[in-house]
Amino acid sequence: MSETTPDSADHSVGVLPPPSPDDRLTPAELAAKYGLSVSGARPSLPDYVRQLWARRHFILAFSRAKLTAQYSQAKLGQLWQVATPLLNAAVYYFIFGLLLGGRDGTPGGKENYVPFLITGVFVFTFTQTSVLTGVRAISSNLGLVRALHFPRAALPISVALQQLQQLLYSMIVLVIILLGFGQLPQFSWVLVIPTLAFQFVFNTGLALVLARLGSKTPDLAQLMPFITRTWMYASGVMFPLKHMLAKANAPGWVTDALQANPAAVYMDLMRFAFIHQYPSDQLPPHVWALALGWAVLIGVGGFVFFWKAEERYGRG
Numbered sequence: 001m002s003e004t005t006p007d008s009a010d011h012s013v014g015v016l017p018p019p020s021p022d023d024r025l026t027p028a029e030l031a032a033k034y035g036l037s038v039s040g041a042r043p044s045l046p047d048y049v050r051q052l053w054a055r056r057h058f059i060l061a062f063s064r065a066k067l068t069a070q071y072s073q074a075k076l077g078q079l080w081q082v083a084t085p086l087l088n089a090a091v092y093y094f095i096f097g098l099l100l101g102g103r104d105g106t107p108g109g110k111e112n113y114v115p116f117l118i119t120g121v122f123v124f125t126f127t128q129t130s131v132l133t134g135v136r137a138i139s140s141n142l143g144l145v146r147a148l149h150f151p152r153a154a155l156p157i158s159v160a161l162q163q164l165q166q167l168l169y170s171m172i173v174l175v176i177i178l179l180g181f182g183q184l185p186q187f188s189w190v191l192v193i194p195t196l197a198f199q200f201v202f203n204t205g206l207a208l209v210l211a212r213l214g215s216k217t218p219d220l221a222q223l224m225p226f227i228t229r230t231w232m233y234a235s236g237v238m239f240p241l242k243h244m245l246a247k248a249n250a251p252g253w254v255t256d257a258l259q260a261n262p263a264a265v266y267m268d269l270m271r272f273a274f275i276h277q278y279p280s281d282q283l284p285p286h287v288w289a290l291a292l293g294w295a296v297l298i299g300v301g302g303f304v305f306f307w308k309a310e311e312r313y314g315r316g
Contacts, residue, residue, distance in 0.1 A: 041311055042307070045307060048151055052154060055151065059158045059161065060158075060161065062154070063159070063161040063162040063165065067081075067166060081169050082172075082173045085121050085125045089117055089121045096238040097117065097238070102238055102239035102240075105243025106240055107240060107277065107279055109277065111181070114181055115177065115275050116275065116278075117238060118177055119174065119178075119267070119270050120238070120271065122167065123270050124235060126167045126199065126203065127202075127203050128231075128232070130163045130206060130207050131210060131228055132221075132225065133159045133163070133207070134160065134207025135207075135211065135214035135220055135221045136214060137158075137159050137210075137214070138152065138155060138212075138313050139215055139221070146314045152310055152313045153307065153310075155211065156210075160200060160204040160207045164200050167196075174274075183276060186276065188272065189274065190273075194291075195270055195291065198266065198291045198292060199266040199295070201298075201299035202294050202295045202299055204299055205297075205298035205299035205301060208303055208305065208306035215309075234258055235267065236267070237263075241259060241264060242259065242282060245258065256284070259284035260284050265291050268282065268284065268287065269291060
C-alpha cells in the first residue's frame with residue numbers, strides 16, 4: 001500500500017481561496033467603493049457649471065476662431081459682418097419705408113426712421129443668427145463632440161458669444177449712422193449695456209434649447225429660417241409695431257402680447273436708449289421686468305434643459 005502525505009494531498013486536491021468581501025457587492029456598490037463612474041455620465045449641475053468655467057478660455061477662443069473663419073473665403077472678409085445687416089436694412093427701407101409707408105408713426109417723426117430701422121435690424125439679427133447657428137451647434141461639431149471630453153454646453157455658448165462679438169463690430173457702424181442723423185450721445189446710451197447683457201443671456205439660453213433639439217432632429221435647422229422670419233415681422237423690426245397694430249384695429253391683448261415678446265422688448269429698449277425723441281409710452285408696460293424675466297426664464301431654463309441631455313450628445 002502506498003501512503004499519501006499531507007503535501008501530496010494539497011497538490012492533488014484544489015484549494016479554494018478565501019471569499020472576498022467584494023463578492024457580495026452589486027456592480028454599482030463595487031464602483032462606488034473604488035471611486036469608479038460611468039463613462040460619459042452627466043455630472044451634477046454645480047459640477048457642470050464649474051467645468052464650464054474651467055473651460056472659459058476655450059469657449060472664448062473657439063468663438064473667435066469661428067468668427068474669423070466665417071467670412072475667410074470672401075474677398076471683403078470681415079466687412080460682411082456689417083455689410084449684411086446694412087444691405088438688409090436698405091431693402092427693408094425701400095419696401096417697408098417707401099413703398100408700404102412704414103415710416104408713418106415712427107416715434108419722434110419720420111426723420112428718425114433710418115436710426116429706428118437700423119437699430120432694429122442689428123438687434124434682431126443678433127438673436128436671429130444665435131438661433132440659426134445654435135440649432136446646429138452640436139450636429140455640425142460631431143467630430144469634436146465624439147473625440148474630446150468637455151461640457152457640451154460650451155458649443156452653443158460659444159455660438160452666442162460669437163454673435164455678440166459680431167454685434168459689437170456692427171455697433172460701431174450703428175453709432176456712426178446715429179451721429180449722421182443727429183443722434184448725439186446722451187446719458188440714456190448707458191442703458192445699452194444692461195439691454196445687451198439681458199439679450200445675450202436670453203440668446204444663449206435659446207441657443208442651448210435649440211442645440212439640444214437640433215442634435216436629435218436635424219430637419220429643425222431647415223425650419224428655423226421660416227420661424228425667425230415670421231418672428232421678425234411680428235416684432236416690428238421694419239415698422240413701428242404699436243402704430244401698425246392700431247391701424248389694423250388689433251385687439252388690445254394682441255398688441256400687449258406682441259410688444260411683450262422678447263425680440264420686441266430688447267429692440268424697444270435699444271431704440272429708447274439711442275434715439276432722443278423715442279417716447280417712453282412706446283415701450284411695453286414693465287419693460288425692464290420683461291427684459292430681465294425673459295433672460296432668466298430662457299437663459300437659466302435653457303441651460304438646465306440642455307444639461308439634462310448631456311450624456312446623449314454625439315451618440316447614435
